Amino acid sequence: MHLDAQGVASDCRLAASPHCDARPLPDDIRLVVIHNISLPAGTFGSADAERLFLGTLDTSLRKDYAALEGLRVSAHFLIRRDGETVQFVPCSLRAWHCGPSSWCGWQRCNDFSIGIELEGCDDQPFDERQYRKLERLLAAIRERWPNVALAGHSEIAPGRKTDPGPHFDWPRFRPRTPA
Numbered sequence: 001m002h003l004d005a006q007g008v009a010s011d012c013r014l015a016a017s018p019h020c021d022a023r024p025l026p027d028d029i030r031l032v033v034i035h036n037i038s039l040p041a042g043t044f045g046s047a048d049a050e051r052l053f054l055g056t057l058d059t060s061l062r063k064d065y066a067a068l069e070g071l072r073v074s075a076h077f078l079i080r081r082d083g084e085t086v087q088f089v090p091c092s093l094r095a096w097h098c099g100p101s102s103w104c105g106w107q108r109c110n111d112f113s114i115g116i117e118l119e120g121c122d123d124q125p126f127d128e129r130q131y132r133k134l135e136r137l138l139a140a141i142r143e144r145w146p147n148v149a150l151a152g153h154s155e156i157a158p159g160r161k162t163d164p165g166p167h168f169d170w171p172r173f174r175p176r177t178p179a
């Protein structure tokens with residue numbers, strides 16, 4: 001897998017989201033933010049998370065979707081349980097996945113981050129096929145931005161967000177650097 005000049009990854013299905021805009025500094029990418037999402041919550045295999053990011057989710061379908069009404073959110077990538085990966089926003093543009101957030105003293109993490117959603121929830125393990133795809137995607141991102149760091153949504157919006165949750169395998173993706 002590799003990224004083209006716009007930050008569009010090979011090996012991904014493209015579904016262009018309108019929920020994006022220009023980054024303040026187009027090539028300033030310092031962080032990858034890991035999320036989880038499932039719609040309906042805890043249900044896998046539905047296309048509703050994808051619809052949410054595309055702005056086509058009918059929020060009248062379910063009572064628990066009412067809170068999503070009018071929400072304009074996106075991520076750069078969504079990795080499904082079977083490893084299939086959908087790209088909604090080129091990495092050169094700003095996707096809307098962080099909300100109010102800060103990392104290392106910098107606010108508005110959307111400005112300088114790439115958002116990767118794993119189809120999942122806080123109380124179930126992720127699928128090995130998702131981890132393998134995430135490894136390939138991170139390798140492609142690091143070819144372009146070698147120093148990019150990795151954070152969970154819960155780390156940049158503590159108290160407000162809990163994803164990717166306790167099952168995410170941090171030691172695999174963020175080994176502790178030797179002292």
Ligand SMILES: [Zn+2]
Binds near residue numbers: 034036097153161163
């Ligand atoms: Zn999140």
